[in-house]
Amino acid sequence: DVKVTQSSRYLVKRTGEKVFLECVQDMDHENMFWYRQDPGLGLRLIYFSYDVKMKEKGDIPEGYSVSREKKERFSLILESASTNQTSMYLCASSEYGTGGGTEAFFGQGTRLTVV
């Protein structure tokens, strides 16, 4: 069974802390994504990566950075957490296919609260 695993289901951090959200996939997918989801706003893309050490900004990259040192792992970093980064964070992965849109697999989400 395909799997995208996020390291934490719930996290509570203090303002100003550096926060790491980890995501691991076991499908050998090239593409990996980080989204945040807030009520009424749907899923918004923060960053995505199409290869090791490669990354591209999504729609809302401000205040975030990412790291992809190994193909299976994609980390989202909040350099200095702020209360407006309280949200549900979702990681996803997909194949690097060109024969049509390829299915993305999502993790279970990390609900981050910054106090």
Next chain:
Amino acid sequence: LAKTTQPISMDSYEGQEVNITCSHNNIATNDYITWYQQFPSQGPRFIIQGYKTKVTNEVASLFIPADRKSSTLSLPRVSLSDTAVYYCLVVRKDTGRRALTFGSGTRLQVQP
């Protein structure tokens, strides 16, 4: 990528067929239409994808007219467990560097 527009919410009753329409007026030749379903406190999951005409799987059917400017997700005989948010996405097929763009989706509430 083409912007998508879909209703914010829909209500239905168990056993009814539900049709959710999505408009994507600026869809390009290389674009596919894809639908995802999201239950509360879970990540979205892929339901169905199509390019033109009709596609059917064990979960849903997808109808795409010839001009491809809209598409309709059809859920036959819904049950309470179909209560979820449904997202319509336009996905480009000519590059593997593919970032999925989600809108706000359609919140479907199925009543007993």
